Amino acid sequence: MSVNTIDFKHVSYLWDDAKAAELAGDEVALLIYRSNLLGADLRLTNYGGGNTSCKAMAKDPLTGEEVEVMWIKGSGGDIGTLKKSGLAALYVDRLRSLKNVYRGIEHEDEMVELFNHCIYDLASKAPSIDTPLHGFLPFKHIDHLHPDAAIAIAAAKDGKKITEELFGGTIGWVEWQKPGFDLGLQLKQCLDENPGIRGIMLGSHGLFTWGDTAYESYMNTLEVIEQCAEYLEQNYGKKGPVFGGQKIESLEAEARKAQAVALAPILRGFCSSKTKMIGHFTDDARVLEFTNSNDLGRLAPLGTSCPDHFLRTKISPLVLELEAGEDLSDVAALKARLTPAFEAYRKMYEDYYNTCKHPNSPAIRDANPVVILYPGVGMFTFAKDKQTARVAAEFYINAINVMKGAEAISEYTSLPRQEAFNIEYWLLEEAKLQRMPKPKALSGRIALITGSAGGIGKAIAKKFAEEGAVVVLNDMNAERLAEAGEEFKKLFGKDIYTTAVLDVTKGEDIAGAVAASILAFGGVDLIVNNAGLSISKTIADHTEKDWDLLYDVLVKGQFMITQAAVAVMKKQDIGGDIINIVSKNALVSGPNNAGYGSAKAAQMHLSRLNAAELGVDKIRVNVVNPDAVISDSNIWAGGWAEGRAKAYGITVAELPAYYAKRTLLNEIILPDDIANACFALTGGLLNKSTGNVVNVDGGVAAGFVR
Structure with a gap:
């Protein structure tokens, strides 16, 4: 499908030919430019989500010969604010030669340390776990994003069939697997088995698209996501009301804020039982559509599908059993009502940990919820700092969008509990957490x-x-x-x-x-x-x-x-x-x-x-x-x-x-x-x-x- 730029209605076309012309010939600069444009539209990917890359020729500092180098968003970066200092640069031939020492999926985590032997620019950012996913594909420019519209299809019960029919076989499909070396090999195998495809859908995860130039990759990405979003829009309501229809009415805006003001400090106290947390509140219309629906009780406990969503929102939200307009002035009585709900959530999380843990799993983390839903009022999120709490809310809205789309075209499926645990308590994720700076003296205050x-x-x-x-x-x-x-x-x-x-x-x-x-x-x-x-x-x-x-x-x-x-x-x-x-x-x-x-x-x-x-x-x-x-x-x-x-x-x-x-x-x-x-x-x-x-x-x- 080729979409004229003026026809985009579900994504933002931000490419400026004059600006791009100033960067002509510098593929890395064009990668950064493209990345920033993609990251500026939250319908394409959220803060810190996804990654982008380019492959270009560069002079080897030791031999003086021209070699192919892949530049890719480094570990922990954000494409919307990406700068050159946030890129990792690796020799492509060395990266691909790691296949020769790969011992199988049980040992794939050991490959991450070997990425360091492939580094071209010694001042570059540490390579992320997604590095081989880009490295084994032959394209000059690659985008890996987590757009709600695409994940809605990827998380649908029959997402593979829908992808094949919607794109006429031009988008490949790879079943869910934790990101890593083996998934990179699977992407290459999918391409080899389906020559000529323009992208690959990752089950429950996201989307890979590409092009021979930065602009071709950018346009391909927008067009595929636009087609996904248009398909969802055409199907909303065909199976029945969104989320099974509305169960309750929202309070008026000022009343919602008044309830949030009355309740948030109590919730913060519960969520700060281990570490002081900072909160965020939103009564976004998308949140209210979900919390007020008949399907809330069925969908909310399922949790999210995309790993990026899950890592920031936890296994599932806590849904409060409070009436939207009830009197919250009796603090002691309210705490007495909420205590069992928080105890039950913590018990659920502990059971999840104990059931899914491995012998070498990191110790259990804070068992309190990150996302708390108050039907008719809105959503509270709590995290170590305001940005993390705000981003958690943004990601849960993404998850709501995914559930809405998947339910419209099929049936929503979440990440299996064991797979979710393997992501949350992944030793590589734990190592990343351990590398983070220690909290400052007034963090959480x-x-x-x-x-x-x-x-x-x-x-x-x-x-x-x-x-x-x-x-x-x-x-x-x-x-x-x-x-x-x-x-x-x-x-x-x-x-x-x-x-x-x-x-x-x-x-x-x-x-x-x-x-x-x-x-x-x-x-x-x-x-x-x-x-x-x-x-x-x-x-x-x-x-x-x-x-x-x-x-x-x-x-x-x-x-x-x-x-x-x-x-x-x-x-x-x-x-x-x-x-x-x-x-x-x-x-x-x-x-x-x-x-x-x-x-x-x-x-x-x-x-x-x-x-x-x-x-x-x-x-x-x-x-x-x-x-x-x-x-x-x-x-x-x-x-x-x-x-x-x-x-x-x-x-x-x-x-x-x-x-x-x-x-x-x-x-x-x-x-x-x-x-x-x-x-x-x-x-x-x-x-x-x-x-x-x-x-x-x-x-x-x-x-x-x-």
């Missing part, structure tokens, strides 16, 4: 730092993000907040932060910020009450408005944020941290400071009271006492600097040096110094400390607590 669009708050947010936390940036000033968000996106990427406009004196803003944290990450467990202001006036000049503002922001704001956060932390039941940024002025008396100093003293004692009350819930409350943090701080706006300079009989310009000279260490205090103190309290070494005050003031003897 969700931090909300008030006033974090600038000054001390932003410095704390950056420090926490650098140490592995996800953060909720917030500020009263929407423009300042947007700028901070853009800065964090550039520094850390989109999965590390979310934003919320927050005035700590307004209950609705606080509820909104906490809800934003829950919807983005699943809860909250690290609070820094940093938002503040300062007013320096004599007793005579101090107004009632000044007084109320100071106490509303510093004392009431700290209390209300803490109150809202503690409610979430108790739902999670995995402890938490509250740090209150107070001041040396809570302990040191000075002129023109009655309102600010007394409010700071109230903040400090409120911290002690909270620490005394919340210890039973493993929620720690500590204080950081800065002094004279001038750099990028809003506290010096609004006349405070002028007021303090006047009190000390100096100019505003002389303040930094004045403050430094009066300290024991003669040091100027910076926002990063406060951030480091906050990390010291939360980074794991002081987990048995609560009710403490850490002075970060350069040493002011009058401010010593003891």
